[in-house]
Amino acid sequence: MIIIRLWNFLRGYAIIIVEGLRIERFINMAISNGIYIWDIKKQSYTSISAKIGLENFGKMREIVRKTDSSIVIKEKRGFPFILKNLKRHKFFTACVLLLVVTVYMLCSYIWMIEVVGTKTIDPKMVMEIVNQEGLKEGVRKAKLDKRSIENKVLIKLPELSWIGIQIRGTKAVVEVVEKREEPELIGKADACDIIAAKSGIIHKILVLNGDGVVKDGTTVQKGQVLVSGTIVRENTETRLVHSLAQVTARTWYEDAEEMDLEQIEYKNTGRKTIQYVLKILDKELGFQKTVPYDEYNEVREEKNIISFGNYIFPVKLISKRYNELVEVPKTLTVDEAKKRSEERLNERLKLQLSENAVILDKKINYIVEKKSVMAKISVEILEEIGVKKRIQAK
């Protein structure tokens, strides 16, 4: 039945009111003439309302005449009348059509590009190259040749081992996999020397293969050969071997930090203002008001306001929050300054240490001046300094 209803909606139908003394006869005649009527309701003792297809309306006249009843159209419904109405409201129709077309058009462009999977490469760099190759915000999806862009980017960025461009709605996701940088492999069969990675005094040298050039207690410079893989003996041919050795040495690390006693700190006063700006594509719409504070920091948040699942449109609401800050001059005591500079020095030291390093001795000297404190750190470290270096075949 629903198919018939749908058909009737498409063809258009009318709600009629039939009045007469012989309503039943009217209904019977209608169906025997092949007129489909539905939703018949009794209105009063002598009248009914019913729905009838438009195309059958002409046939009704005869029946009406034969049954001595009158017929009034109360309402016209269905697609043809909707169309007629739309024709009357041309401007409205045009607007709706324009909207539909605009949404459709917007859907077929790319409005957002995201780079995922980068580890050491700056995603911005990937983005830039991807942009150069034609994947930009505002590019039509149909025009994109993903394969060729992927290939070109791979050629331009040799650090990448794989790139995949996926389009999800209006967003393009560029997924990259970086090549793992392989260390220069020196195979067991390759001849090599062992050189010093750092300057220091040899603490212990244990040569497993090759000729030890230095002894315990020797002062070595960075880059100096510790164990030679070139073995020269009298009466035999010179051989090249793969050197193996454990070389630990005492090395030194020095650093300094100066800390002013007069410090300026910024404190949040708790007062803030929020400004809203609408960003469409790259243009920011909105009033840029002057911030009523002398010192402030800015917290910026961007939010996509029109998005349907993966279909994101380039309309963003940007809220900028300005927190007022106030300068608080602070005079550090000498002890405080010492403590702070020591903390900084220690932090930097941690970054310098290699994995198996042992700190033997740590000294911090302070030079207290009128307005500042200078801290100098010197650390004695016991660490492995041997590094293999390939012997270039002549």
Added chain:
Amino acid sequence: MNKKTYKIKETLSNALELPKDIILDVAKVTLIGSDSITVENHKGILEYNEDQIRVNTGSGVLIIIGSKLNIKSILQEEITITGEINSVGY
């Protein structure tokens, strides 16, 4: 249809297990719950009121009594009535 042919047809439909409503030209009434009734093979409406509808069928006049009765749809061979149905009978 005279009585003799009716008898023959009835026997035939019983013997061959054919649907009676087709062979004998009688109405098939389907009542769904108490709010919808479908009469197939009807022969027109005799009376239509909100509380009572009389439908002519091959085996007599079917009387449907209830309240707020509407004719949901009506076709040559089928009529569907909705509303609160209290009783159905011949």
